[in-house]
Amino acid sequence: MLEFNKGKDGEVIRIRDLYKSFGDLKVLDGVSLDVYDRENFVVLGRSGTGKSVLIKLISGLLTPDSGSVKVFGHEVSALNKYELMELRLQIGFSFQNSALYDSMSVRENLEFPLEHNARHLTRKQMKQSVEAVLDAVGLLQTINQMPSELSGGQRKRIGIARTLIIRPKIMLYDEPTSGLDPITSMEINNLINEVRERFNTTSIIITHDLTCAKTTGDKVAMLSNGKFIKQGTFEEVFKDNDERIKQFYEYKFID
Amino acid sequence: MSAKSPRKFLISKKVDAFFSDITSASIFTLRFFKEVFRPPYEFREVIKQCYQVGYRSLFLIALTGFITGIVFTKQSRPSLSEFGAQSWLPSLVAIAIIRALAPLVTALICSGKVGSNMGAELGSMKVTEQIDAMEVSSINPYKFLVVTRVLATTIMIPVLMCFTGFVAMMGAYLNVHANEQTSMTTFFIAAFDKISFLDVFSSLVKSIVYGFTIGMVGCYKGFNARNGTEGVGRAANSAVVLSMFLIFMEEILLVQVTNYLR
Numbered sequence: 001m002l003e004f005n006k007g008k009d010g011e012v013i014r015i016r017d018l019y020k021s022f023g024d025l026k027v028l029d030g031v032s033l034d035v036y037d038r039e040n041f042v043v044l045g046r047s048g049t050g051k052s053v054l055i056k057l058i059s060g061l062l063t064p065d066s067g068s069v070k071v072f073g074h075e076v077s078a079l080n081k082y083e084l085m086e087l088r089l090q091i092g093f094s095f096q097n098s099a100l101y102d103s104m105s106v107r108e109n110l111e112f113p114l115e116h117n118a119r120h121l122t123r124k125q126m127k128q129s130v131e132a133v134l135d136a137v138g139l140l141q142t143i144n145q146m147p148s149e150l151s152g153g154q155r156k157r158i159g160i161a162r163t164l165i166i167r168p169k170i171m172l173y174d175e176p177t178s179g180l181d182p183i184t185s186m187e188i189n190n191l192i193n194e195v196r197e198r199f200n201t202t203s204i205i206i207t208h209d210l211t212c213a214k215t216t217g218d219k220v221a222m223l224s225n226g227k228f229i230k231q232g233t234f235e236e237v238f239k240d241n242d243e244r245i246k247q248f249y250e251y252k253f254i255d
Numbered sequence: 256m257s258a259k260s261p262r263k264f265l266i267s268k269k270v271d272a273f274f275s276d277i278t279s280a281s282i283f284t285l286r287f288f289k290e291v292f293r294p295p296y297e298f299r300e301v302i303k304q305c306y307q308v309g310y311r312s313l314f315l316i317a318l319t320g321f322i323t324g325i326v327f328t329k330q331s332r333p334s335l336s337e338f339g340a341q342s343w344l345p346s347l348v349a350i351a352i353i354r355a356l357a358p359l360v361t362a363l364i365c366s367g368k369v370g371s372n373m374g375a376e377l378g379s380m381k382v383t384e385q386i387d388a389m390e391v392s393s394i395n396p397y398k399f400l401v402v403t404r405v406l407a408t409t410i411m412i413p414v415l416m417c418f419t420g421f422v423a424m425m426g427a428y429l430n431v432h433a434n435e436q437t438s439m440t441t442f443f444i445a446a447f448d449k450i451s452f453l454d455v456f457s458s459l460v461k462s463i464v465y466g467f468t469i470g471m472v473g474c475y476k477g478f479n480a481r482n483g484t485e486g487v488g489r490a491a492n493s494a495v496v497l498s499m500f501l502i503f504m505e506e507i508l509l510v511q512v513t514n515y516l517r
Contacts, residue, residue, distance in 0.1 A: 059391050085393040099388035102379070113392040116295075116399075166392065 001206060002079075002086050004072040004169065010036050012202045013058060018067035020053055027053050029226030030067070035202055035219075042190070042205045043216030043235075046248070048222045052096070055172040058204065059093050060084050070169055071170065078171060089117060092163030092201070096175040098155040100147040107143050111132065111242040113166050129165060136198065137191060138162045153184035160191060171195060172205040177212045189215040210249070222248070261265035266412055280407065284474050287405055290398050297403050304407030305465045312415060319364050323460050324348070324426025332434070342445070348427040348448035350454070354513075357420035359506060363467035365412055366498040370473040373404055374494030377477025378487035386478070401478065405470035412466030415457050420458075457513040464509065466500050472498040 007014055013035040020028040027050035035041040043051050045173035056062040057069050060076045069076045071087060079087060100109050110130040114121060134140045137157040142150060150158065152155070156176060163171065176192060189212050195201055205216055213220050214234045221231040224244045230237045238249050312406050328348050377400060380386050389396040404447045428442045473494045481492035 056387075061387055061390060084326055085395075088391055091391065093388070093391040095384045095388055097383055099384040101388075102383075111486065114392045119295075163389075163504070164391075205283045 002072075002074060002083055004087075004090050006037055006118060007070065007073050009034070012037050012039075012072060013041075013204070014068070014070040015058075016068045017056075018054075018057065020050070020057060020062065021064045021065055026226055028057075028064075029199035031223070031226070031228055033221060033228065033231070035200055035204060038196060038200060040203045040205060040216050040218045041198060041211040042207060042220045042234075043223055044207060044210070044213050044220055044248070046208060050226055051208075051223055052174050054223075055093070055174060055204055055206055059091050077161065089166055090169045092158070092160075092166070092168035092171045092173065094160050094163050094173045094176060096178060098159035099148075099156060100150075100155060100162070103148055104141075104147075106134070106139075106145050106147070106150075109147070109158065110162050110165050117166055133161045133165045134158075135196075136164065151184075153180055153187065155163065156180065156188055157191065160195065164195065167199065167253060169201060171201045173203060173205040173207075175207055175209075176205060177207060177209045182211075184216070185212065186208065188212075192216045267460065279479070280475055283401075283478070284471055286397060287402060287471065290395070290402050293398075295398075297399055300382075300399060300403040301406050301410075304403050305411050307372075308365070308404075308407045309411040309414060311417070312365055312368050312411075315368060316361060316364055316415050316419050317422050318421035319360055320357070321426040323360055324352065324423035324428075325430050327351060327356065327423075328427040328430040330449075344431060344435075345427070345442050345445035346449040348431075349424065349450055352420055352423045352427070353450055353458055354454050355506075355510075357423060358416050358465060359502070360423075360462040361416040361419045361462060362502045363410060365408070365415065365466075366469045366472075366502060369494055370409060370469045370494045370498045371491040372442065373470065373473030373478075374476040375487055375491035377474055377488035378480030379477075381478060381480045382483055382486060396468070397478075399475040401471075403476055405467060408466040408470030408473075409463055410466070412469065413462040417463035426466060453513065453517060457509065457516075461506070461509050464505050468501050469498050470507065472501065 006012055008170060010032040015033045018031040019026075028157060031054065033041070043049050043054060044231065057064055058071060058076065060079070063077050067119065073212070074083070074087060075239065076084070076087070083237055101112065104112065109131055110133065111126055114126050114129060118126075131143070132142060134143055139154060139157050139161070142154060142158065146157060147158070154207045160173075160176075171192075173192060176188050178250050180188065184209050192203065192205065193216055196203060203216075207213055217234055220234050220237045222237055222245055223229075229244060231240055238245060256274070328344065331345060331347055332341065335344055335347065377386070378402070386396045389399065424446065426444075427446075428439060431442055432439070476490040476497070477493040480486040491499050
């Protein structure tokens with residue numbers, strides 16, 4: 001049995017000198033970061049800079065070429081299959097396109113992780129759990145709908161609800177506001193903050209949406225060419241004179 | 256992002272990719288035998304998949320089997336008539352259907368219908384990150400998606416094969432009855448006169464092997480789909496082509512083994 005305690009400096013996730021390439025393409029080139037308990041850590045960057053790869057490495061979906069990824073003090077790449085499954089129960093991963101199971105209704109989508117990971121629960125307890133978490137994301141009325149009947153914003157919320165149902169301690173959000181209108185985006189941003197308050201989660205939010213970064217992030221890191229060029233609060237990062245950061249900020253408002 | 260020096264290949268890019276594909280397909284197949292006996296068992300999903308494979312293919316299989324029986328009987332009659340051996344027609348048809356046509360026709364129809372469906376379904380799940388979503392939820396996607404589907408095809412293709420054989424024999428009987436006014440009892444006594452246990456047993460073994468092949472190829476192609484919707488189409492297409500090719504290869508091999516045992 002793994003233990004899930006904070007590291008000696010209070011960190012929940014610690015990454016050191018992380019390198020990852022796909023064939024000839026170097027995606028992460030020596031990334032280091034610390035994420036502390038109940039912190040919302042935002043990773044900003046242009047498309048294709050390796051932001052999603054970073055959280056896939058944290059959840060063990062990918063293995064690094066070199067470097068260290070520690071979650072609750074456990075080196076992810078050193079865990080065996082069963083330990084990794086145990087660790088993943090502490091991690092909720094909200095995918096960019098929600099990744100809802102098309103062939104299942106909203107209720108079945110939410111019951112599915114419970115049926116496999118909480119076999120001791122009765123049908124009644126499962127039903128209560130599903131309804132509670134759907135209520136938390138404000139979509140209890142969609143319980144019997146199919147994913148194809150939901151709007152983009154609803155799909156994102158259901159995707160978040162599905163990850164929350166196993167009560168993770170860490171949430172990884174991959175582009176939570178991409179493809180959404182500004183109002184729905186703001187609702188998702190508020191939901192991310194609510195999830196932290198209600199479920200005491202530590203989060204990494206991958207985004208290129210500055211509003212999302214500003215609204216949700218306690219700490220922001222700017223990723224460019226596989227490296228973090230600046231880490232700090234939103235204001236600290238965007239006060240920097242680095243051309244790449246300035247460009248990112250200015251183009252956002254030209255758009 | 257920076258580029259490294261061009262990648263070196265052992266032989267050439269295509270040859271390396273071919274051997275790498277064979278290696279990963281072998282590992283994928285061997286994993287089935289490791290996972291199938293390991294709990295937790297997904298009985299409910301296996302039953303659901305059996306329903307998908309069996310019930311949904313039933314009409315197509317029935318139609319194809321029936322037509323095969325009629326056409327084969329009709330085409331064989333003139334050749335036998337030349338030698339005045341029309342009375343051999345029921346046994347000739349029974350041997351052809353039970354030994355070869357029923358397993359082969361069932362497998363080919365199912366590789367088109369079931370194999371392509373599996374390739375497309377899993378391919379779509381792969382490119383929309385649904386398989387990754389299972390994995391990060393601590394659910395073994397191989398066990399839930401692959402083991403259940405391969406078990407379903409391995410169980411249901413033999414059942415469908417029996418059904419195809421029965422319907423094809425009925426088609427053959429109707430044709431014989433229409434031309435020679437033979438009774439059903441006479442037809443089936445004559446038909447099964449030349450059928451041995453080995454004929455039925457070898458057909459069952461063949462259909463088990465074909466069922467396993469269809470499920471495994473469909474799942475492998477779907478599981479390894481990439482490049483968006485284009486990749487899903489390619490996965491479905493290559494699942495059909497490869498499983499048909501393997502079914503013919505297995506047919507050649509299994510016929511040799513059966514003839515050796517006969």
